[in-house]
Amino acid sequence: MTTEQIKIEHVNFKYPGGEHPVLNDVNLTIQKGAFVAIIGGNGSGKSTLCKLINGLIPHYYVGDFTGSVTVNGLDTKESKVADLSHHVGYVYQDFDNQLVRARVLEDASFAPLNFGHADYKERGKRALELTGLTGHDEEFIWQLSGGQKHLLALAGAVSLDPDILIMDEPIAQLDPFHAKEIYDVLKMLNEQHGKTIIVIEHHTEFIADYCKEVVLMDQGNVIWKKPTADALRLVEQLMERQIFPPQVTQAAFKLDTFSNKSYPITLSEALGLFPNQVGEEVAAHGPTNNSERAGRQSIVEMEQVSFAYKTITRSKKTVLNGIDLTINQGDRIALVGNNGAGKSSLMRLITGLVKPAEGKVMVKGKNTRECSPEKMADFVTYIYQNPEEMFIEDSVRKDVSFFLKARKVPEYEKIVDRILEQFELTSLQERDSRLMSGGQQRRASLAIGVAMNPSIILLDEPTANLDIATRKHITRLIGTLKDNVEAVLVATHDMQLVAEWANRVIVLKDGHVLHDGTRESVFNNRELLDLAGLNPPQIMELSRGLNMSPVCYTVDDFVAAVNKQFGEENNDGIQTKII
Amino acid sequence: MEYRQKLFDKLSVEQVKIELLNTAYGNDQTFLAKLDPRTLFIWYLFFGFAPWFIHNQAILLGMFAFVVVMMLIARSSPLIIFILCLGLLGQGGYLLLAAWFFGGDLSTIMPLLILTMKLSIISLASISVFTSMDPEKLSDGLLKVGVPGQVSFSISYAYRMLPSLIEEYHHVFLSFRLRGKAPEKHGILYWRSIAYFVKIAMLSFYPLMLSTSKRARTTVEALETKGSFFAFNNPKVKAIKLAHLTFRQRDYWFLTFSLLYVISLFIFGILYS
Numbered sequence: 001m002t003t004e005q006i007k008i009e010h011v012n013f014k015y016p017g018g019e020h021p022v023l024n025d026v027n028l029t030i031q032k033g034a035f036v037a038i039i040g041g042n043g044s045g046k047s048t049l050c051k052l053i054n055g056l057i058p059h060y061y062v063g064d065f066t067g068s069v070t071v072n073g074l075d076t077k078e079s080k081v082a083d084l085s086h087h088v089g090y091v092y093q094d095f096d097n098q099l100v101r102a103r104v105l106e107d108a109s110f111a112p113l114n115f116g117h118a119d120y121k122e123r124g125k126r127a128l129e130l131t132g133l134t135g136h137d138e139e140f141i142w143q144l145s146g147g148q149k150h151l152l153a154l155a156g157a158v159s160l161d162p163d164i165l166i167m168d169e170p171i172a173q174l175d176p177f178h179a180k181e182i183y184d185v186l187k188m189l190n191e192q193h194g195k196t197i198i199v200i201e202h203h204t205e206f207i208a209d210y211c212k213e214v215v216l217m218d219q220g221n222v223i224w225k226k227p228t229a230d231a232l233r234l235v236e237q238l239m240e241r242q243i244f245p246p247q248v249t250q251a252a253f254k255l256d257t258f259s260n261k262s263y264p265i266t267l268s269e270a271l272g273l274f275p276n277q278v279g280e281e282v283a284a285h286g287p288t289n290n291s292e293r294a295g296r297q298s299i300v301e302m303e304q305v306s307f308a309y310k311t312i313t314r315s316k317k318t319v320l321n322g323i324d325l326t327i328n329q330g331d332r333i334a335l336v337g338n339n340g341a342g343k344s345s346l347m348r349l350i351t352g353l354v355k356p357a358e359g360k361v362m363v364k365g366k367n368t369r370e371c372s373p374e375k376m377a378d379f380v381t382y383i384y385q386n387p388e389e390m391f392i393e394d395s396v397r398k399d400v401s402f403f404l405k406a407r408k409v410p411e412y413e414k415i416v417d418r419i420l421e422q423f424e425l426t427s428l429q430e431r432d433s434r435l436m437s438g439g440q441q442r443r444a445s446l447a448i449g450v451a452m453n454p455s456i457i458l459l460d461e462p463t464a465n466l467d468i469a470t471r472k473h474i475t476r477l478i479g480t481l482k483d484n485v486e487a488v489l490v491a492t493h494d495m496q497l498v499a500e501w502a503n504r505v506i507v508l509k510d511g512h513v514l515h516d517g518t519r520e521s522v523f524n525n526r527e528l529l530d531l532a533g534l535n536p537p538q539i540m541e542l543s544r545g546l547n548m549s550p551v552c553y554t555v556d557d558f559v560a561a562v563n564k565q566f567g568e569e570n571n572d573g574i575q576t577k578i579i
Numbered sequence: 580m581e582y583r584q585k586l587f588d589k590l591s592v593e594q595v596k597i598e599l600l601n602t603a604y605g606n607d608q609t610f611l612a613k614l615d616p617r618t619l620f621i622w623y624l625f626f627g628f629a630p631w632f633i634h635n636q637a638i639l640l641g642m643f644a645f646v647v648v649m650m651l652i653a654r655s656s657p658l659i660i661f662i663l664c665l666g667l668l669g670q671g672g673y674l675l676l677a678a679w680f681f682g683g684d685l686s687t688i689m690p691l692l693i694l695t696m697k698l699s700i701i702s703l704a705s706i707s708v709f710t711s712m713d714p715e716k717l718s719d720g721l722l723k724v725g726v727p728g729q730v731s732f733s734i735s736y737a738y739r740m741l742p743s744l745i746e747e748y749h750h751v752f753l754s755f756r757l758r759g760k761a762p763e764k765h766g767i768l769y770w771r772s773i774a775y776f777v778k779i780a781m782l783s784f785y786p787l788m789l790s791t792s793k794r795a796r797t798t799v800e801a802l803e804t805k806g807s808f809f810a811f812n813n814p815k816v817k818a819i820k821l822a823h824l825t826f827r828q829r830d831y832w833f834l835t836f837s838l839l840y841v842i843s844l845f846i847f848g849i850l851y852s
Contacts, residue, residue: 060803082806090804097797100805102604102715102739114810118819140604142742156805310593312600353753373753374761382757389750392758392786406760434789452758 005164005196006030006053011067013048013057022048024220026067032163035190035197037207037228040217041241042437042467046200047093049217050166052076053198055084072163085111089157091150093168093200098153104128104144105137108155115160127159128152130193131185143312145339147178154185164196165189171203172465175339175493176535179203183210202467205246205538208232208265216241232265242469247539247555254559257566267538271545274562299379299456299487300327300350305359306511307345319345321511323359327456327487334498334519335491337508338533343491344385346508347458350489352376364455377403381454381485385461387445388434396420396436396444397429403452416451423447423477439470446477456487463494475500496537499523499553507532523551592749596742598658603738604713610829611653611711616720618830619708622837626704630697638848639696645840646703653707663702671695714738723821728811744787751786755779 006029013023022045030036038046051057055076058065069076072087092098101107109124117123128134131151136144144152150170157165167186171179187210189195201207207214207228214231216223218241224231232238232245235253244250245263248270252263264270307320319342327333335343348354349361352368352375361368364379384390393399400419404412420426423443428436433444442462449457462478463471475497481488492498498505498519505522507515509532515522522528523536524544543552543561552558606612611619626646633639650660674691678684712720718731759779762771802808810816 054804056800056803060800081803082809085804085806090801092797092801094794094797096743097794098801100736100739100798100802100807102713102735106715110807111805113820114806114816116810116813116815116819120819140600141739142600310597312597314597314601351757353757372761373756374759377757377759384750384754386750388786388790389747390754392751392754392782403758406758432789434786434793448758 003032004029005032005034005072007068007070008049008052009068009070011052011069012064013052013066014064015061016063018063020220021064022220023052026052026220026222028215028222028225030196030198032196033190033194035186035210035212036215036225037199037201037211037213038215038217039201039204039207039238039243041243041469043219044217044241045220046217047168048220049222050090050168050198050200053164053166054088054090055079055081056090082115085162086115086160087162088164088166089154089160089162091153091157091165091167091170093172095150095153098156099141099149102140103137104133104139104141104152107141107152108133108159111156111160123159123161124155127155130158130189131155132181140312147174147181147339150174150182151185154182158189162195164198166198168200169202170199171201171206175533176495177338177533179206186210202243204232204238204244204249205266208246208249216243229265233261233263235263242467244468247537248542250555251539251542251558251562254555255562267541267545270542274542274546275565276546296328296330297486298326298328299331299364300325301362302326302349303359303362305349305356305361307342307349307354308357309345309354318357319511320349320356323511323513325506325513325516327489329486330482330503331487331489332482332501332503333487333489334502334505335489335508336493336495336498336505336522336532336534337514341508341532342511343508344460347382347460347489347491350376350456350458351380351382353382377452377454379455380458381449381452381456382458383445383449383460383462385464387441390445390448391433391441394432395430396425396433396447399433399444400425400429400447400451402448419447419451422450422480438466439473442466442470442474443477446474446481450481450484454485456489457481457485459488459490459492461492461494462490463492463497471496495535495540499537499540507534519553520551523553592745592752596745596749598656599745600742602656602659602710603741605656606654606710607713609652609654609711611649611707612713612716613829614711614833615824615826615830616712616716617723617824618826618834619712620720620724621834623704623708625837625841627701627708630700633697634693635848635852636693637851638844639693639700641844641848642700642841643696643703645837646700646707649707650703653710655706655710659706659710663706667695667699667702670698719821719824722817723824728817732807732811744791747790748783748787752779752783755783 008026008028011023011026012021014021026049038049040046048057051061052069053071057063058077059081071084074084074087076084099107101110105121105124105128108127109120112120112123125137128137131154133148133151133155136148141149141152154167170182174182183206186197186199190197199211211228213225214228215225216231232249235245235249238245246265248267249263249265252258252270252273264273302323302325305320305323306318308316308318311317323346335346337343349356349368350363352371352373355369363376368376391399393402397416397420401412401416404415409415420429423446425443425447428440433441436444459478463474466474471494478490479501490497502519505517505519506513507522507528514532515528523540529536537553539555539558540551540553543558548561552561626642630639630642671692674695675688678687678691714735718735721734722728722731756779762775765772
């Protein structure tokens with residue numbers, strides 16, 4: 001199993017028209033059967049490196065290319081992209097655009113058909129079977145969920161039975177449950193079918209659980225390739241590049257009790273290494289904060305609301321049923337639940353874009369049924385999951401001004417200046433928002449929302465699709481929103497955001513409110529978490545596993561709690577040292 | 580209020596998307612949909628073009644009856660039929676008014692009505708045929724009759740992208756509504772509101788262009804790796820891809836029946852006149 005399958009030697013590459021080389025004297029060898037994660041900051045050349053392997057560079061992108069790349073003994077310079085496709089399958093980050101046929105089986109068997117395999121349908125079916133999509137053969141692509149589309153893109157790559165599979169950020173848009181599903185498929189392909197798997201990944205916790213090796217890239221260089229455990233323990237090197245190791249590793253790093261740097265990288269490892277506390281068991285159902293909420297002014301009231309939409313087959317699909325909900329001043333609500341639980345529909349009801357089938361939605365005393373969305377926009381701002389869909393002008397500044405200008409607000413330019421400042425967009429204000437990076441786009445969409453000066457702001461998955469460093473930045477900015485508006489409602493899978501920011505958590509499942517309470521009441525309720533398919537942050541799992549009370553929500557909390565405990569024990573004369 | 584709401588429901592972008600997709604892909608179980616695309620091409624070649632050269636009213640009437648039955652068998656989308664009727668009635672009414680205005684009588688209107696009849700036959704024939712062929716079938720059929728692979732692929736790809744594009748358009752449109760300001764007063768006959776909606780409906784197209792070109796990059800790369808460019812005009816691939824197209828008994832029956840119907844129609848029409 002130690003054959004060198006991919007060999008990249010002294011490769012330099014510059015995109016046509018680019019100023020700087022994207023790859024700088026890159027050397028990398030990957031063995032057959034490896035499961036490799038490529039990590040690195042934005043613009044470090046990760047995607048470019050992967051496109052070397054399937055021959056898109058230098059054949060499709062004809063830039064300045066030197067050096068040599070060998071895949072399965074083929075020199076990529078001498079081989080055609082089409083030939084290399086039999087050796088390398090590639091799944092893009094925007095995998096949606098990779099699906100080119102209307103039906104599932106047609107798409108999965110597209111490549112085998114193109115290469116003239118008479119049994120193309122069987123090959124397609126086999127690929128669907130491998131990715132767990134059997135039974136969806138005749139469905140249309142637009143009927144699939146995001147997770148299923150991703151699996152289909154993978155099936156398309158697997159259909160030619162290549163030895164190597166590359167996935168660019170496989171789980172960026174998925175909830176934790178579906179993310180695990182994708183990685184389980186990759187793991188199976190790796191272990192049972194001997195495929196070499198290469199992923200570009202930001203989520204180090206998934207890397208720790210699934211990948212065998214890690215390649216670190218920085219500014220077009222491959223810095224090193226190491227076994228996963230060794231790689232993730234180099235906390236300082238990673239943090240320097242804005243890559244965050246698993247929370248348990250960060251915690252161990254911050255506690256100076258780990259002398260030999262044998263930090264844990266997974267939860268199960270950590271549970272054995274940190275001291276177990278015999279604190280009293282936390283009450284399984286913590287207090288809800290209903291009593292505290294009483295007396296505050298309500299902003300949104302929903303009474304027995306149900307909502308259904310028409311599907312492609314002209315049948316109605318009920319997404320929300322019997323929702324009773326009041327949103328009050330000062331609420332920072334996290335709306336959680338799996339994909340398809342009804343989170344986006346609930347938000348759209350508040351904006352007045354859609355009307356409930358039954359029941360009523362009152363916003364600031366106005367019934368949405370009787371008001372147009374334009375009218376509701378005076379009180380409600382909805383920030384889309386995909387920021388690009390919010391950009392209707394050709395510069396950031398114009399987009400931020402749009403609402404104020406339409407309403408002829410006096411001296412709106414000053415307000416715009418202030419908001420651009422708040423979201424660190426002043427230097428970008430003349431740029432076209434659609435051409436900015438993911439994090440910048442997200443900031444622009446927040447600025448657009450705040451410029452509308454609403455009573456309540458609704459955010460749909462504000463931290464999805466971002467690398468961890470940008471995600472932290474956005475989380476911080478969301479934290480400042482409470483100074484601008486009376487209430488914030490965030491639909492999210494990002495449990496870190498929920499833990500650090502929310503003061504009220506609403507759990508949705510299958511169109512019902514499963515739970516409504518404080519974050520403690522959610523994260524201390526194992527049954528609820530399992531039922532709703534939620535994955536609490538790792539550090540929280542750890543502190544609960546160690547019976548710590550109260551449960552810690554952040555790494556810093558955890559470190560402080562453990563240090564305090566050590567302090568106490570040391571005062572008792574008991575020496576603790578973890579080896 | 581109630582009626583207006585219902586009308587808006589029918590006219591929503593979402594509804595248009597559903598109707599379009601159903602027209603394109605929804606009817607794969609009808610008799611016509613099970614025919615070979617080439618059968619439909621042959622049939623269409625006659626019913627789509629011949630009416631221009633026929634002036635016999637009886638024959639036209641007979642053809643009209645036939646295409647109406649075809650349309651019923653094809654189970655076309657009600658929305659499309661509604662739009663068609665609206666167009667035809669509008670045109671008929673306009674002709675009637677014009678004829679009247681210039682002092683004509685029934686004899687002036689007759690030739691105009693015949694023209695409308697011809698147009699109806701052609702439109703109904705087109706609707707029946709295209710509802711019965713989903714884009715895949717159409718593109719396979721075209722490929723079979725010798726149209727280049729790129730063209731036939733583009734047709735099926737365009738339909739594959741249609742729902743995503745409509746959805747994105749819808750979101751941009753809603754962005755305008757969520758941040759814009761609708762006119763305070765509706766104006767006479769709602770003209771202010773209508774002007775407002777027409778304006779944002781047009782503006783919403785611009786942001787789409789850029790995002791589409793961004794999407795295209797991944798798609799073209801994917802097509803490259805999936806060997807499409809290699810396959811477009813490769814005879815072997817074409818043969819495998821089109822192996823499922825065969826004339827069956829029902830194709831022969833259908834063509835024979837159509838032929839007999841048309842022949843007897845001509846005999847009857849000529850005798851009658």
